[in-house]
Amino acid sequence: MTSTTPRLIVADLVWTGTGDALEPGVVEISDGRISAVSPLRGARPAGPDVADLGASLLMPGLVNTHAHTPMSLMRGVAQGHSLLCMEGYLEVLRTREAHLTPDLVPASVAVSCADFIRHGVTAFADQYFYADDIAPTVMRSGLRAAIGWGIVELGDDDARARELAEATRFAESMAGVSRVVRGWVGPHAYFVDNQVEAMRAERDLARRLGVGLHVHFSTSGEEDALCQEAYGRPALEVMAEMGMLDVPTILAHCNTVPVDQLPLLAGTRAAMAVIPSVAMQSGVPAAPVRAALDAGVTVTLGSDNVCNNTNVDLFEEMRMLGKLAAFTSRSPNNVSPREILGIATVNGHRALDGGADDGLIAVGAVADLIAVPLAEIPRGPVGAQSLEAALVYGVSGASVSHSMVDGRWLMTDRVVRTLDVEAALIQQQADYDTLVARTAGAPADGRWL
Incomplete structure (x- = not known):
C-alpha cells in the first residue's frame, strides 16, 4: 500500500x-x-x-457521539460508582478534576484517539474542559470531531461568565481551522448544573456560530424533577419552548427520558446518544431506543468516559444495544442489526451535522x-x-x-500512522502520577468544584 x-x-x-x-x-x-x-x-x-x-x-466508519477524551487519564477509577448522578459525579470525578491542569490533557487525548482509530471509530463528539488542549491532538490524529468546551456553572454568576467566555473564544478560534474538526459548545447538564440563563446564552452562541450543543441529559431523571417543580412540566417541554432543540444538539444517555415526550425530539436537530454499557454498569434504566426510533428520533451511539466504561469499542456497544433492547423489552430482535448499524454510522454523522449521505x-x-x-x-x-x-x-x-x-x-x-501511541502511553502514566500526587497532597484550586 x-x-x-x-x-x-x-x-x-x-x-x-x-x-x-x-x-x-x-x-x-x-x-x-x-x-x-x-x-x-x-x-x-x-x-x-x-x-x-x-x-x-x-x-x-463508526461514529462515537459521546466521549471525553482527556478522561482516559482516569480510566477505571469509577468502578463501583455511578457517574450518572450528582453524588457519584462529585465524589469520584470532581475531586480529581479539581487538580487537573492543561498540561495533563494532550497525552490522554492521544491515547483516546488511538483507541478510537484502532476500534473503527472515524468520527466523534467530545465534551470536556481545556478544549484548547484537546483540539491540536485531535487534529494531528486525523479523526473527524466536534469538540465541545465543557461548561459547568452551578448557578455561580462568575463561573457562568467565565465558562461562556472561554467556550465562545474556543468555538470562534476553531472556525475554518480544519475541515474535519469543529468547535462546539458543551453544557454539562441542563437545569442541573447549567441554569436557564446559561442555557439561553449557549443557545444563542450556537446559533450565531453555526455550531452544535453537546449535553448530558436524562441520566437519572434530575432534569424532569427540577422542571416539574419549577415549571410544572417535563424538561423536554421546557427545552422545546426555549428553542434549545433548534440547533444541532447531542443529548447524551437519555436513560430516563419519558417515552411520551419523545415526539418532541422528532423532526428537530437533536439526537439521543445512548451508551448501553454505562447504563448497565451504573444500574440505571436502558434508554428507550425502540420507542425513540418509532417516534422518528435520531438515535446514535457513544462510549462515554472510560472511568467506568473502560473501553471505546463501538462494535461492543452495538452488540450491547441489541441485547439490552431485547432483554428489557422481552422481544427478540427489538432493534434489528441493520438499524443498529445505521445508529452507529449514518445517524452519528447526522448528529454531528454532517451531510445526508455521510456514514x-x-x-x-x-x-x-x-x-x-x-x-x-x-x-x-x-x-x-x-x-x-x-x-x-x-x-x-x-x-x-x-x-x-x-x-x-x-x-x-x-x-x-498518525500518532506516536507508545510515547503517549508513557506520558500518560507520568501525568497520572502527577495527578495522584496533587490529589493526595495539594489543596484544590476550586475551579471545577
Missing part, C-alpha cells in the same frame, strides 16, 4: 450501508469524498494510487471508511446469518485493520 490518500480502494466485500453488498467492490475517492462505487468487473486495478485490501470487508458508502459521502478481514467476521455457513447480524453480534473493534478519514489512512495493517 503505497499511498496515504488512495484514489481507489478495492475489497472482496463492500458493505455500503444502503442495503447493498458488493462482492468484490471498488470505491473511488476524490478530495476526501466518495466519487464512485461499483462492483468490480474484470481485472483488479493496480498502481501506486490503488489500495487493494484483498479478503476484507470495507464499510463506513454510507455512496457518491458524495465523506470518505470515512474502515476495513475488517473477512476471516474475522463469523458469518457461519453461507446463508445462515445476515452480514449485518454478523457485524453487530460477532465482530470486535480489535478486528479492524484499516481506518480512513477524509480519504486519508489513519491506520493500515493495524498500525496507527
